[in-house]
Amino acid sequence: MMALLREALAWITEKKWHSWLLILIVLVVIGSVFKFYPGTTLVVGVNSDQVDANGNLKNEKGPLAKIKNQLAAQGVRLKIKTQSNKKEEKSTLEFLVEDPEVDWVVARNSGAEFDEDLYERFSSLGVISYSPLVFFEKTGKARIKKLKDLRGKKIIFRAAPEGNEIPAFTSAAAKVSPYSNNYIIQNFFDMAGITPENTKLINTWPDQITDKGDWDVYITFGFPSERNSSKGIYPALLSGKIDFLQLDDLDAVAKKLSYLSVQKLPASAMVPAQAIPAADVRYLSTTSSVLAKANLDRTLVMILAEALDKVYAPANLTRAKDEFPNFRSTETFKPNPVAEEFYKSGRPLLGKYFPLVVAGLLGNMLVVLIPIVTVVWPIAHFFPSLYRIYVRRKVTPWYKKLEFIERNCDVQSEDLRNDLKRQLHEVEKGLLAIKLPLMYGAYVQDVFNAKSHVELVKSKLYRTA
Numbered sequence: 001m002m003a004l005l006r007e008a009l010a011w012i013t014e015k016k017w018h019s020w021l022l023i024l025i026v027l028v029v030i031g032s033v034f035k036f037y038p039g040t041t042l043v044v045g046v047n048s049d050q051v052d053a054n055g056n057l058k059n060e061k062g063p064l065a066k067i068k069n070q071l072a073a074q075g076v077r078l079k080i081k082t083q084s085n086k087k088e089e090k091s092t093l094e095f096l097v098e099d100p101e102v103d104w105v106v107a108r109n110s111g112a113e114f115d116e117d118l119y120e121r122f123s124s125l126g127v128i129s130y131s132p133l134v135f136f137e138k139t140g141k142a143r144i145k146k147l148k149d150l151r152g153k154k155i156i157f158r159a160a161p162e163g164n165e166i167p168a169f170t171s172a173a174a175k176v177s178p179y180s181n182n183y184i185i186q187n188f189f190d191m192a193g194i195t196p197e198n199t200k201l202i203n204t205w206p207d208q209i210t211d212k213g214d215w216d217v218y219i220t221f222g223f224p225s226e227r228n229s230s231k232g233i234y235p236a237l238l239s240g241k242i243d244f245l246q247l248d249d250l251d252a253v254a255k256k257l258s259y260l261s262v263q264k265l266p267a268s269a270m271v272p273a274q275a276i277p278a279a280d281v282r283y284l285s286t287t288s289s290v291l292a293k294a295n296l297d298r299t300l301v302m303i304l305a306e307a308l309d310k311v312y313a314p315a316n317l318t319r320a321k322d323e324f325p326n327f328r329s330t331e332t333f334k335p336n337p338v339a340e341e342f343y344k345s346g347r348p349l350l351g352k353y354f355p356l357v358v359a360g361l362l363g364n365m366l367v368v369l370i371p372i373v374t375v376v377w378p379i380a381h382f383f384p385s386l387y388r389i390y391v392r393r394k395v396t397p398w399y400k401k402l403e404f405i406e407r408n409c410d411v412q413s414e415d416l417r418n419d420l421k422r423q424l425h426e427v428e429k430g431l432l433a434i435k436l437p438l439m440y441g442a443y444v445q446d447v448f449n450a451k452s453h454v455e456l457v458k459s460k461l462y463r464t465a
Helices: 002-036 063-073 092-098 116-121 181-192 234-239 250-256 298-312 337-345 356-407 414-433 441-463
Strands: 041-045 077-081 104-108 122-138 154-157 200-203 217-221 242-244 261-265 281-293
Touching: 041 092, 063 077, 063 298, 092 104, 092 281, 104 122, 116 122, 122 261, 122 298, 122 337, 181 217, 181 250, 234 242, 250 261, 250 281, 281 298, 298 337, 298 356, 356 414, 356 441, 414 441
Parallel strands: 041 077, 041 104, 154 200, 154 217
Antiparallel strands: 104 281, 122 217, 122 242, 122 281, 261 281
16 A cells, blocks of 8 residues: 555656646546535425325415426426325424425414524525415304404314324313414414303314304415315305405504514405405415525525525515515524525526536535645645655665765774675665655666665775775
8 A cells, every 4th residue: 555655656746746636636526526416306395285195286386386397497306295194294394393304395484482403403595475364254244343352253263183182272282383373373362362261163174164164253374265275165255155354453463473464465356357355355464484404405405596586476466576585584594595695696606607506516616626726736836846855865864874984995994894884784775675656767766876876885895995
């Protein structure tokens, strides 16, 4: 091994160091490609009601399907993962926290505070939409005007049990998870003074909700449509059997629960042909964010952030054009710096000329190569001189002894002459023991000259004997 190392050092110093430096840089480039080439798969955790029995998205025109197509255009595959047991299914944020395979999720801001560890492990890629918290009431009944009026009413909703044996919002039930939508509902109930003891709370999960049955108020996330979890109530909304419930003190509620805000749905915005809603509707809303692993590859973060920007920038019922993605002060998790910079400045310089995967790879490699070249180039430039000094220092001591012997070759004392012969033998033996790279001619020449000088001195010493 040491012999090979000496050979390598010789090649580097024998006017071929430029070539070796180039080989070193090429090896670093190859190594960087393997180390820094971004993954080609992103895993998203979603609720099981978003996919069919084959694991395919039910809504092929929804936001997640669009994100999937955007990622595919950049060479990144979106893998969709759900929890197997619907009864024990947890919120997407909790899914992200507990499943190491999941890279990112879309989660609503529940207003909860978490352990410091979570804030270090995960970051936000931005708020992407408002998530309406909407109330409906059956038409033809006395109008409910204020939050306190909800107490004593029959309130129906659909909330997953999250693995609890006793469903949430019932007597002796386990506390709801701070990660989930149930936590938002619980905060709202607490503010209204609503408990299972003073108000009839009807959780229909897993069954769909319809206008049939004995209930006064329906609470849901999002506006009903034919494709979401409120599809059972949608026909009743179109036929006028139910209508939006608007509380007069929504602003006070939003002020108390600071993660909620009051938004407005314009008249006829949902179903223009049927003028639904008949008038502007004010409703409570939280925000939904994309939350991801804080250590997710920066190139994948850029690719995902670009997909989010393209999918969520257009206007819809709950957002203005280019309102999202953004970073709001009410967000629970700190912004991912790569995504934050992307929304502010767009693609990096290399990304304007190359695909993001290639641009990210080149950027990561430059971070490694620039310091290496900066350090290695001067070292390689001065290495031949340093190595020449090192080799000559191995030969020079023997030359000094040889010079001393040559000056004293004419001594007459037999004892002194024998001592000189002994010293000459040591010099000869020492020169033979020097192991230099044979492929470096100049240094071999130094040793060869020294050995030739030994023969001359030996000849002179023995001739004068």
